[in-house]
Amino acid sequence: MNENPKTTGRRKSKKKLAAYILVPVLGIGGMIYGLADRYLIEHVEVVMDQKETASEGTAAPQAQTSPNVASAETGATSDDWNYESEAVKIHIDQIQTGSGPDQITYFVADVQMKDSAALQSALAENSFGRNITQTTSEIAEDHGAVFAVNGDYYGFREDGVIIRNGTLYRDEPARTGLALFQDGTMEAYDEQQVTAESLLERGVTQTLSFGPALIQEGQVNADLDNVKIDTNFGNRSIQSANPRTGIGLIAPNHYVFVVVDGRKENYSRGMTLTEFAQVFQDLGCTEAYNLDGGGSSTMYFRGRVVNNPQGKERERGVSDILYVPEGN
Structure with missing residues (x-):
């Protein structure tokens, strides 16, 4: 038809x-x-079991101590802002400057250690890969941390040189990284000029891949106004006032960690990179490095988050932390 x-x-x-x-x-x-x-979507590349984790020196979670008491198990004394054991001394200050819309609130943790092994890294879900996240406090609690800050959020990217607790997980040079060494020192380095193998030979314990370097050899980075960093959709300047997390070195095994709150009017506007670098210089740091900031910026101490993440007292999931275990 x-x-x-x-x-x-x-x-x-x-x-x-x-x-x-x-x-x-x-x-x-x-x-x-x-x-x-x-x-x-999570992309798990390496999963650490409990035996592997223990071999890296991470501690099992322990019961929280009460304020102003000595722990019978660890011999440590502590309160809401201090912790002291035979191996580690931690003191945290909350600092406010300015007023009204120009007010800034930030937290400085002074961490002194007898051995660099007391400063460790931990991964979300105890796994290495992309887009694997937990909050800073969750990772800290899983690893028995007395103190922790968010790391570099390595899982947001596919590149960077990532060494954690002496193990090389990724070797894709891309930016200015930070190396922490067994002798208790740290230094920023060009990932494209310094090999991961040479870092391991020198005794690197951790590398972080974010940046920029804020202070090198006692001098503030003079080019902070032009720093750009990768984001979801290209590069943009990160110099404007934002929440921030950073690590600084005063002397071998003597670190300061600074977490700046932001995005909450009349509480804290955040800091520019230049202001952030100045804080570390004023604290006497010879080296300082910018870690992941914004909504990630979190400081954890003895079972609580001491700052105000995202200006909403709400933590964001991250891929990794730097921490000091209870009992060290």
Whole structure:
């Protein structure tokens, strides 16, 4: 039976219309999946079991001590802002400057250790890979930390040189990194000029890949106004006032960690990189390095978050922390 030409034409038009609709839909779907795969879907590369974790020197979670008492198990004394054992002394100050919309609130943790092994790194879900996250406090509690700050959020990227607790996990040089060594020192370095192998030979314990370096050999980085860092959709300046996390070195095995709150009017506007570097210089640091900031900026001490993450007292999931275990 012969088919009506008009009917055949309508069918062809519908097929063309369907094709026109399907192609962009598939394209958008592919783009959405690509973004999800890049920024949301977990990609586990290495899982550490309890035996491996123990061999790296991480401590098992322990019961929280009460304020102003000595722990019978660890011999440590502590309160809401201090912790002291035979191996570690930690003191935290909350500092406020300015007023009204120009007020800044930040926290300085002075950490003195007898041995660099007291400063360790831990990964979210005890796994290495992309987009694996827990809050800073969750990771800290899982590893029995008395003190912790967020790290470099290595899992947001596919590049960088990542050495944690003496193990090389990723070797994709990309930016200015930070190396912490067994002798209790630290220094910023160019990942594209210094090999991971040479760092390990020198006794590196941790590397962090974020930046920029704030202070090197006692001098503040003069180019902070031009620093850019990768984000979801390209590069942008990070010099404007933001919440921040950083680590500084005063002397071997004597560190300061600074966490700046922000994004909450009349409480804290955050700091520019220049202001942040100045804080470390005023504290007497010879080296200082900027870690992941913004909503990630978190300081944990003895079972509580001491700052105000995101200006909403709400932690954001991160991929890693730097911490001091209870009992050290």
